[in-house]
Amino acid sequence: MRYRILGPTQAIDDRGITLPVGGRRLRTLLAVLALRAGRTSTPDTLIDEIWADDPPQDAPAALQALVGRLRRTLGRQAIASAPGGYRLEAAEEDVDLHVFERLAHTGTKALTDGDPATAHRTLTRALALWHGPALADLPDRTAATRAEALRLEATRARAAAALDLGRAQDAVPELRELTTAHPYDEPLHALLIRALRDTGRGADALTAYESARRTLADALGTDPGPELTALHASLLEQPDPRPDHRPPKPAAAPPPREDWA
Known part of the structure; x- marks a missing residue:
């Protein structure tokens, strides 16, 4: 059995068939157990996660009923009753979030180690596991916030790998979307500026820098950091590739006409 929690909670059997996990609270129970795959969750933890600040009057009995329903969906052996609570009988490799975390760390390390091809391939596999929030x-949302932060880090690293592989043209559209979604993320702005520069669009790169500078100044009251500042300086030092638009020299005046006698 495999479990997907990078999006709406799903259970997929060994034949690749998605099993119906109906009801929000039933999906919440499965998500909590999958997040802690192979580890025991106490009844109090599960009750807090499922009902938050509004538990039913007999919460332990309601939890037992939910566990029974989930066992009927997944199979009785899928959820073990252990001393102190319940445990999803699954390895971390059976849960997409844990697979994503492993691939994301492997991919970012490959980039750091100077292997952009492996980094790009591995991070693409990692990001493909997402099918929703x-x-x-x-x-x-605490655990979700950590996962989303790692997703953004993996996306940045994949874009950097694409630039190292000479694929700047392919990276520009995604980086434009990302800088719009995360306007205060300086590393993303730096990647967009690099991508525009590497595609020969120096003027667009300068425009992107100015947009980032204004956003940081207007919203945060800060100046661009060292990376953006260094990129801006390097752009200003590059020769302007545009044709020479200086006005042409005026034509020489015609010689004075001679008078004939």
Whole structure:
């Protein structure tokens, strides 16, 4: 069995068939157990995650009923009753979030180690696991926030790998979307400026820098950091590739006409 929690919670059997996990609270229970795959979750933890500040009057009994329903969907052996609570009988490799985390760390390390091809390939596999907001069925967004931050880090690293591989043209559209979605993220702005520069669009790169500078100044009251500043300086030092638009020299005046006698 495999479990997907990078988006709406899903369970997929060994034949690749998605099993119906109906009801928000049932999906929340499965998401909490999958997040801690192979580890025991106490009844209090599960009750807090499922009902937050509004538990039913007999919460332990309601939890037992949910566990029973989930076992009927997944199979009785999928959820073990252990001393102190319940445990999803699954390895971390069976849960997409944990696979994503492993691939993301492997990919970013490959980039740091100077292997952009492996980094780009691995990070593409990692990001393809997402099919919606992380842990979409959990009321508490703490774990989801950590996952989303790692997703953004992996996306940055993949874009950097693309630039190192000479694929700047392919990276520009995604980087434009990302800088719009994360306007205060200086590393993303730096990647966009690099991509525009590497495609020979120096004027657009300068415009992107100025847009980032204004955003940081207007919203945060700060100046661009060292990376953006160094990129800006390097752009100003590059020769202008545009044709020479200086006005032509005036034509020489015609010689004075001679008078004939």
